[in-house]
Amino acid sequence: MARKSVSLTLRNPSPYPREGVVVRAWQPVAKRLDTNATSARVFRVGPGGGRNPELLPLPAQVDVLDPGDPERTQLVFALDTLIADGRDDYSSSSGIVRVEADTADEQAGTAVAEQFYSGAKLRNEHFELWINTGKKRDEGEPGDFYAGSVTSVELLTHSIDHPLLRHNRLDALDANNWFDWDRHPEQRAMQIDRIHLIRPAWDERASFEAFPYRDHWRVLRISQGPVRATVTIASAPFEFPCRDADGDERMFHCTVYRAISLYSGERFVGDEIWVKAVDAKSGLAQRIWFVVGYFMMANFTSDKEIFRYPDHPGWFTIHTEVNEPRQGYAFATDSRATALWTPPLDYPHRGLHHRAFSWEVGPTRVAHSFHAFRVQTSRHQLTDLAGMMWYRLAFKRIRATLETEK
Secondary structure, three states: OOOOEEEEEEEOOOOOOEOOEEEEEOHHHHHHHOOOOOOEEEEEEOOOOOOOOOEEEEOEEEEOOOOOOHHHOEEEEEOOOOEOOOOOOOOOOOEEEEEEEOOOOOOOOOOEEEEEOOEEEEEOOOEEEEEEOOOOOOOOOOOOOOOOEEEEEEEEHHHOOOOOOOOOEEEOOOOOOOOOOOOOOOOEEEEEEEEEEOOOOOOOOOOEEEOHHHOOOEEEEEEEOOOEEEEEEEOOOEEEEEEOOOOOEEEEEEEEEEEEEEEOOOOOEEEEEEEEEEEOOOOOEEEOOEEEEEEEEOOOOOOEEEEOOOOOOOEEEEEEOOOOOOOEEEEEEOOOEOOOEOOOOOOOOHHHHHHEEEEEEEEEOEEEEEEEEEOOOOHHHHHHHHHHHHHHHHHOOOEEEOOOOO
16 A cells, blocks of 8 residues: 655745755644654655656655644755756746655764753764853853853864864864964854844833843754754743733743754754743743844954945855955844844953954744854855855745645
8 A cells, every 4th residue: 555645846936946955844744644753755756757757765854843832843855956947936836746754763864963961062074063051161160151052163174175274173163273372261153142022012111132041041852864963952931021902911931942953964054043932821822023132252353354235134244364264154044134243232351352243133933044154265255155045045945835835
């Protein structure tokens, strides 16, 4: 007896053929398959069609990002060939894949995740991230403001040809510091500095800000497969009071969630953020609109260049052109990124102004952002990379839709 399958239509919004990773919600597909499985097989329908078309297996996995919220479970698969160009509004088909539920264990890929007491590690063949969930970085060291940040981005330098790179790793947050001189203990990246929530117009109180780095985060879930490895972390809950339209006071218990992903063979970091608010009286949960504030402290030196188009809020780059090893950082998002502040307006350490950066993203109910850390790169290479991440991964992703979706 043949397994039940569901067809998904691939939609490429670009006027040229594309390939890459496709991410979509798993729950509607599972409902159509009438399954509770959290594993799947995906097949590309080969050319020719007919009643018995050739079915070519694709690397695929199902990631449970939040066990308490099935809507956050995602089907992830990687295309193995270019699909046809399509229309900008996603109205045209660029191919078909078929999905079957599976009960087998996911196959491993080159991206892996490990959980530890105070955080988690993500690693693929290009670099390794340490995600710090505790307020402190190391026991006995000063500072209690590292929660929810990436405190280490180690580039694996076997593929970088440079005479000064004598070791097989290089810290991308301090790449200009060849010999570990003046390494600052507070360096970190990708930290959620604050969450900004806006009260409704009938509530006379000012907007609300929470600072999730002040409390410990926790590792909620780790998932990995042939396409990517993901760590979902959750902040400590915080209370958000506001009034509804008839003036009654309501209290929400809010938690910030992040799914940080490394993809097999890729050199960027995926970062998905959402805020869940639970009504204190009813117990009902909802995802609410928010603005997320990022903070980064990295040694780009005082000769750094910041590039962004004034009228383009989707991406920016930071680059050190003069000093070796020409360190760079690229950021892209599907939400609106504000101005990049260096230093942040409230940053207290005057002697380290050139190392501190902050910016905001939103308002949104789910922010999809992407980070890339580079050495031995030029400003043009870095800006091309940022534009590519923004267009292909955030703004105009390839979609896989059911017949009732677009």
